[in-house]
Every structure is written in C-alpha cells, then in structure tokens.
Amino acid sequence: MGEKLSLRLRIFLFFALIGLGGAAVLGAGLWVGFRRFDAANPATAFWVSGIVGGLGILGLAAWVWLLFDENVAKPILKLAGGLRTHAHAAGAAAIDEDAARYLGDLGPAAQAAARRLARATGEMSSLLTETTEGIAQEKAQLQALLATVPAAILMCSADHRVVFYNGEAAALLDGAPPRLGRPIFDALRREPVEAAHDRIEDGGDTEFVCGATGSDRTIHLRMRRAAEGTGYTLVLRPLGRISTSRESWPVTDFRASALARTLDRLLGARGLSVEAAAGTARLSGDPLQLAALLGHLVARLSTTGARSFSLLIAEAGDPVDVTLGWAGAPPTARELDGWLEDDLDPGVSYVSGRSVLDLHGTAITLAEPKAGRSALRLTVPRAKGDPGAPSLRAVFDFALAHPLPDSTDRLRDRVFVVFDTETTGLDPQRDEIVQLAALRMVNARIVADEAFETLVDPERGIPAASTKVHGISDAMVCDAPRIDTAGRLFHRFAEDAVLVAHNAPFDMAFFTRHEGRIGRRFDNPVLDTVLLSAIVYGQSEDHSLDALIARLGITIDPALRHTAMGDAQVTAQALERLIPLLEEMGLVTLADVIAAARRHGRLLRDLN
Secondary structure (H helix, E strand, C coil): CHHHCCHHHHHHHHHHHHHHHHHHHHHHHHHHHHHCCCCCCCHHHHHHHHHHHHHHHHHHHHHHHHHHHHHHHHHHHHHHHHHHHHHHCCCCCCCCCHHHCCCCCHHHHHHHHHHHHHHHHHHHHHHHHHHHHHHHHHHHHHHHHHHHCCCEEEEECCCCEEEEECHHHHHHCCCCCCCCCCEHHHCECHHHHHHHHHHCCCCCEEEEEEEECCCCCEEEEEEEECCCCCCEEEEEEEECCCCCCCCCCCCEEEEHHHHHHHHHHHHHCCCCCCEEECCCCEEEECHHHHHHHHHHHHHHHHCCCCEEEEEEECCCCCCEEEEEEEECCCCCHHHHHHHHHCECCCCCCCCEHHHHHHHCCCCCEECCCECCEEEEEEEECECCCCCCCHHHCCEECHHHHCCCCCCCCEHHHCCEEEEEEEECCCCCCCCCEEEEEEEEEECCEEEEEEEEEEECECCCCCCHHHHHHHCCCHHHHCCCCEHHHHHHHHHHHCCCCEEEECCHHHHHHHHHHCHHHHCCCCCCCEEEHHHHHHHHHCCCCCCCHHHHHHHCCCCCCCCCCCCHHHHHHHHHHHHHHHHHHHHHCCCCEHHHHHHHHHCCHHHHHHHC
C-alpha cells in the first residue's frame, strides 16, 4: 500500500511524523517530569522533562532522517545517475524502477524518459549509421594504407607532440617508440630536431641527421612544414644499419601461440609437455623447425633429470626473446653443442639444431640459474607486418596537431594510463605482482595500439587459490622479468600521465613498496574509478568493477575477467564513459575531480 502513495504525500507524511512524534515525545517528557515533581526541588522535574523530550526528539529526527535517506534521497541519487548515464553512455543498463518504488510517479517517469531517450538515440544512430560506417571504412582503409607505406613517417604538432606515426617509424625507433601526445624528444634527440624546426619556419623542408634516444642508431630525416599552425612531418631513414642474410629457406609470419601448439603436439608424441605463456606476438621464421629444436632440447634435458618445463615468449622487442625453462641443472657447453649437431628430422632430413639457429640468425645462450631453475634463451625475428604489435600500425589523432595552451588542467586534455595488476594475494605489503598491463588514453579516447603487458616473476610461490582466480602459475612466471625490470618499463610507459585503476591504492602500494628496487618514483597523479563511480552514482551504490561496467553497458568476456589486460581494458572503457558524466556535473578539470574524489575516500579505506 505504501508504494502507491505519491511523492508529495510521502514527503508530507515525513513532516507530519516529525510534528506528531515531536508532540508525543514532549508529552512523554512532561509526564515523566510530573511523576518526578518534588515541591522541595521543583527544578528537577523541569530538567527531567527537558532531557527526556530533547533526547526523544533527537532520536525521532534521526529515525525519520534514516527513513527519508533510504526511501527518498538515495533513490533520487540513483535515478539521477541512471538518467545521466543514459544521456551520455550508449547501451547503459536500464533504470531500476524497484529502487524508486517509494518515489511515486518519479520512478516510472524517469524510466519513460530513459526509454524515450534510448529510442531517440537509436533513431539518430540509424540515420547516422550509413555515414558513420562509411567514415569508419575510409579510416580503416587509410590506416591500413599508411601502415604499409614503405617509409617511416611521423607527424608532430608545432609544440613537438606526436600526432601520427606508422609502423615503419615505430619499428625504426623501437628502443624508445613514439607515443601519441608525447614529445618527439622521447624518441629523437632534441637539439637536431629543434635546429631543423628553426630552418623550416619560413616554409620548405630540410634534411638532417639525428640520434635515436632509445638506441645508438643514427637516423637520416627529412622535415617538412605542415599546414599553418599544425606542425611538421618527418620521413625517417636508418643510417649504417647492417642487414643480415638468411639461407634459402621459406619463412613465414606466425603467432607465438602457433609455435606453442606445434611444440605441444611434437612433445605429446614423446609423452612430454611444456607449460607455455605465448601471448599474441607474431614472429617470422619456420615454426616447425623452431618447435622441433625446442622439442629436441626438452627431450634431451628430460634424460638428465630435468622436469617442469616452461616456455615464455615475450610480447615486446624485435627480435623476440624465447625462453625455455626447467627445474634442474643446466647442461654443460659441450653437451649443448652436441645436442645442436643432432639431426632433428622435422619432416625433412639433415636439419640440425645448428642449422635452425642459423636460419633464424640467432644463437642459444644459457641463463644464470636461480631458485633451482635453469633456462635457455634464443631470439626470433618479429614479423614485419605484425598486426598484434602496436609499433606496426598507423596510429594517429590529428586533433593533437593544434598546440594546447601553456597550462591546461582540463580532464579530457590529460593523457591517462589505465592499468591493472594480478597478484599472489590481497596483502600489498607481503604479496607480489605476477602480471601487469596498461593502456594509454589520449583526448579521452583509448589508444588500443599503445599497450603494455608483461608477466612478473614474484620470486615466491603463487598460492593455488590465486592461480584459480587469474590462471597464472609458477611455471608461467619463473622466467619472466622481476619487479625491478617490469617496474622500470611500466614507469617509462606511464611517464607524465595520470595513472588510473580500479581500487588504485591496492595496486599503487606494490610500486610504492618496491620503489627502491625499481629505482623510480611513481609520483604521477592518480585517479580511482571506484571514487569516480561514487561521484556520479552516490556513495551508497555498489562500486565493484563488475557493477560499474554493468551500469555503463560494458561487457567483458568471462575468460578475460581477472586478467590484467582484460580488467585494464574495461576500466579504460569505463573511464571513457565516466568523463562526460563528470563534465556534466561541472567537474571539468583534473583538480575538480580530485577534490570531489577526496570526499569519498572512506570507500577506499573500507575496501582495503
């Protein structure tokens, strides 16, 4: 029956309850005072009446406030957040009418408005679909074309921020790859670039030689001024690079996972197995010959008592590191040389391990044993047209061509690095990171081609309960970089960006604890999507990652949930949709958002 009352009548009843209840409490206080009246000390009765009445009114007010907050204030905040989400986020979850069941017509009216907005958005989307698809196709075609241009090309704004780069440029500058919105001086030496820029101020172009910051490579560049006020373009060509020749043997591009599957099949026929962490990198070579070599080494090692074999194929780098690890002692140099001379017979005769190494222009090295485990490492060339490598695609945002004001704090002008970690447990003071992944956001949009992901050796065992959550085992991380190396790589990736995570204090605590080993301070500004959710939807809502992405209409493959990259991706998508909601609330600058987030800090204290 109470659910059918109008909101106006319901608010009247709250005030009536306060009035009538207050009168009743005062009456009760007077009655108690009268019962304690003493003619010799009449003031006592008045004090008793006042205390009983005052406490009673305070208790009544607190009770009525709780009723009002639970049945009116919180549902109104929830409706406001839902409507705001529908106004800015396509595919947002339906407004919960049950939460507003005591708000009379307000709940159904909000639901009707949301439905009408969704219909209007759908109708508008239908009208724009053909045009949008055409633009998307043209953009994809342009991106594919620019990615395959056989020249390394960069475009920078007038204030030297990277606006565009293609795959050839990223591959050439692989030691310190360019990043959208970052200064070109991250990749190229400052002085030659600035001097060349001075020479083209009056138009035309110029040629010069410059060193790469991430390597000892020397590069020949041609700089040309772009349209007025939009910066300049660079065409890059390496100087002094020595090309290596291969034997006359067909090579192909293949995924690391294909190499792992081939090795698993070859070893299965011998009753052996390897736990592989292959990732998505694409390699160039002969996967069957490589798998045959690795399988031969596993078979030989198993005769020496080696066990618990693992294969780790790095995501980054060119060439790509391939590491075969095992529990047990390493072979001697003489033993390894003998094994490499053996005939592998991987479908053809007279193919030795040595010839496979020569084909791929590599050699095998023994890693330093640690914690009872040994490892062999070799490198394999990365595929020239690797679609899984961020450096081998055309990446651009031409909005960056226009220089920013000298000082801007607008939220959408900031570069964000959205990251997530998987760990051995839930205590950041004692547990360790086992996986780390991050994505960059520029102009409030995810740059999918600029990602960071690595497994991390925790230098301790991973509990079975943790492996059950994220799927990462001891064998998968035993040959991965330790936190000092992984931390330095991540620090460089996140340089000058705003760090964003869901429950950020938990993740940041690991880096803070290991700052000494990493040799870097993570003093970036930090935003937490738990607090951003509380700003938009109110503190009383559920602010778990699953609840937040459900409200924003974001879905995730269950197989990717509780993986570092999977969680980082949906957190980044949530930030994309939260930024316009925050702006709608008048929180336009980073300082505005940080100040608003501080008011909800208790959520994180409770969460952690």
